[in-house]
Amino acid sequence: MPASLVQTFRAFAYNNAWANHRLLTACAGLSQAEFAAARTGFFPSLQATLNHIHVIDLFYVDALEGGWLGPTAWANEVPYPSVAALQAAQAAVDRRLIAHCEALTAERLDDVVKVNRDTSVQTERRDRLLMHLFQHQIHHRGQAHAMLSETTVKPPQLDEFFAAGEAPLRETEFKELGWSEAAVWGD
Template sequence: MSRIRPICLMATYNEWMNAKIYEAARSLPDDELSADRKAFFGSILGTLNHLVAGDTVWLQRFARHPANHLALQPILQRPTPTSLDQLLYANIRELSAQRVWLDQMIVEWSRSIAESDLDHVLSYASMKGVPADKDFYGLVMHFFNHQTHHRGQVTTLLSQAGVDVGDTDLVILIPSGHTP
C-alpha cells in the first residue's frame, strides 16, 4: 500500500482546514484574536503563529532531505523561528498570507515525494540543539498530526468566541468508492 496517498490527502486536508479556520478567525476583531484565552499558546493568534513557526521549522528540516525536494527550497530562504511560541506575525492578515504560502508549498511537496524518500532516516537537531535521527515517514506523520492537534485547539477557542468553523472531519475529503 502506498504511503504517498495518505500524505497527499493530509496535505490537502491541511490546506482546506487552514482556509476554514482563517476565514472564521478573520470574522473576529484583532483584539479578540490576540486576547489571552488561557490556551497553551495564549490566544487564537498565538496558536496560529505556533503552527506557522512549527511548520516552518519542520519544512526547513525536510528541505534538507537528500531527495532535495525542489518544492521546499523557498522555505530555506525564510528565517528559522527562535522558539515555537514566537509571535512571527502580529495580525491575522499577515499570518494568513504566510499560511496560504506554506500550505501551497506543502501540497506541492507532498505530490513530489517518492515512496523511497519515506524510508530515509532524517538527521536534525531539536530547537534546543539536541541531535536526532528519526524515520522520515514517522516525522511526516508527526508534522500532520501536530497541525491537526493545534487546529483542534483553535476551533475550540473560536467556538468559545462565538465563531463556528463548520465541519472539520477528514472524512469529508476522502474519495468515495474504491480506487486502485
C-alpha cells in the first residue's frame, strides 16, 4: 500500500533528524579548531554551515507552529560554537519538526502558514513550506558533508533513507534516538 503524503512528510522529518544526528556525531570527532576552521563552501566553515541549518530550522519550524520568531532566529549566526551544544540544540528543533509532522493531517497540508519576514508577512501552503525546509536542510548538509571530507573524520552515510542494508546501524541509532520502525513508517 503506498504511503500517504502525510506519512511521507513524517518519514522526511525522521530522516532529517537522523541525518543531522549522523553528521553532528561525526563532527564530534573534530577538535574545536577543526570544526571552526575556514573551508570552501557557501558558508566558510562546518561550524557556520551547521549553525545556519539550525537557525533556519528554528525560523521555519516556529512559523509552522504558528509562532512569530521571524528573522530574530538568525540574529546570532553562530549561536552554538561547539559541536556538543549545537548537537543538543539541533536535536531539540528536530524533535519539534517531527512532532509537527506527526500532528499533520491531509487537510492541514493545504493550510496557509504565515512567515514573519520582519518587513512583510509571507504566506505559504504548509506542504510547500515543508518541502522547502527539507530541501534547504539537504542542500546545506551536503555542503557540510563535503567539508567534513577535507578532515580526518570520515563523513557518515547520509543518503540511505533508512535502507535495509543499514539495518544493524539503524537499529542502534534508533535506540539512541528513542525511535522505532513503526514510528517512522506508521502501521
